[in-house]
Amino acid sequence: MSSIESRVAAVTGGAGGIGEATVQRLRQDGWQVAVLDLDPDNAKRVAERHGALACPIDIGDAASIEAAAAFVERELGPCSALAAVAAHLENPHAPERQDMDEWDDILRVNLTGTFRTLTAFGRGMKERRSGAIVTVGSITAFNSSPLQAYGPTKAAILNMTRNFAVAWGRSGIRVNCVCPGPTRTPAVEASYARGERNPETMIRQTALGTLVRPMDVANAISFLLSDQAAAITGIDLPVDSGTLATQLWSLYGGVPGPE
Ligand SMILES: NC(=O)c1ccc[n+]([C@@H]2O[C@H](COP(=O)([O-])OP(=O)(O)OC[C@H]3O[C@@H](n4cnc5c(N)ncnc54)[C@H](O)[C@@H]3O)[C@@H](O)[C@H]2O)c1
Numbered sequence: 001m002s003s004i005e006s007r008v009a010a011v012t013g014g015a016g017g018i019g020e021a022t023v024q025r026l027r028q029d030g031w032q033v034a035v036l037d038l039d040p041d042n043a044k045r046v047a048e049r050h051g052a053l054a055c056p057i058d059i060g061d062a063a064s065i066e067a068a069a070a071f072v073e074r075e076l077g078p079c080s081a082l083a084a085v086a087a088h089l090e091n092p093h094a095p096e097r098q099d100m101d102e103w104d105d106i107l108r109v110n111l112t113g114t115f116r117t118l119t120a121f122g123r124g125m126k127e128r129r130s131g132a133i134v135t136v137g138s139i140t141a142f143n144s145s146p147l148q149a150y151g152p153t154k155a156a157i158l159n160m161t162r163n164f165a166v167a168w169g170r171s172g173i174r175v176n177c178v179c180p181g182p183t184r185t186p187a188v189e190a191s192y193a194r195g196e197r198n199p200e201t202m203i204r205q206t207a208l209g210t211l212v213r214p215m216d217v218a219n220a221i222s223f224l225l226s227d228q229a230a231a232i233t234g235i236d237l238p239v240d241s242g243t244l245a246t247q248l249w250s251l252y253g254g255v256p257g258p259e
Contacts, residue, residue: 008076009225010034010068012059012117013086014052015042017185018136021214022083023050025222031081034072038086059086059113060105069120081225082121082133084114087153089187091196092146103149110153111160118164122173129172132225135161136217137179139240143247154179158236165234174233176224181240183212207242207255 013019014035033052037043047054057068125131141154161177
């Protein structure tokens with residue numbers, strides 16, 4: 001049993017691939033869970049599947065975030081865990097082909113939206129001097145990629161996570177980031193099926209020879225939200241089947257196969 005007094009957790013992007021796995025895992029851990037998502041129908045379906053409560057949210061809109069935070073506290077009680085999973089994803093392209101409306105949207109959702117989500121849901125945690133937050137970055141935060149707007153927002157989320165961890169550490173709140181590598185969510189599977197991305201080229205870049213499963217990311221989020229991580233704050237944890245570790249191996253003929 002957690003020493004965190006309230007067992008209410010909120011998951012933004014809870015209707016998505018990693019979000020749903022997080023909802024499922026937190027329910028297994030015994031949390032009451034609010035599934036918060038831009039897509040209200042999918043949020044409802046996910047909530048029904050896992051015995052959680054759905055609430056619409058647009059993290060690109062300050063009033064919507066405030067309304068969702070108030071809804072969670074009113075309907076479920078004091079919220080002491082937040083998984084800030086929601087993001088606007090992006091397809092690869094050259095910088096000169098950047099659609100600047102999409103740039104604005106990605107920054108508004110991923111950067112400003114994550115900041116506002118943390119401040120809105122963290123307010124009650126600060127008052128109660130107890131809570132844990134996990135943000136979701138990406139391995140694109142650590143290196144160059146053709147995700148021209150998305151990558152910089154994910155790098156910023158790492159920096160933001162450390163800022164909150166230090167600002168709120170003495171208020172009893174831990175703030176950490178998980179950084180998934182290529183994860184086989186239903187949306188990613190669909191883009192493989194459409195031929196937009198190739199799983200084989202991604203698998204070649206992993207140490208383990210497998211892509212990440214949504215539940216692998218959810219397990220890391222669950223750990224960081226739990227008391228088992230009581231002394232951990234301000235970290236970024238790659239969950240990437242060793243993709244970051246392989247980067248220089250392409251200079252030496254690539255990742256070796258099994259012996
Ligand atoms: N799948 C991967 O390979 C991968 C890799 C690295 C990082 N990530 C990160 O993991 C997180 C989850 O991604 P996923 O792969 O599950 O994607 P997904 O598309 O399956 O889920 C994203 C969810 O966020 C919701 N959402 C989008 N905009 C929103 C908004 N403005 N307000 C509220 N909800 C909004 C969507 O409706 C969707 O349900 C994201 O932060 C993503 O950047 C994913």
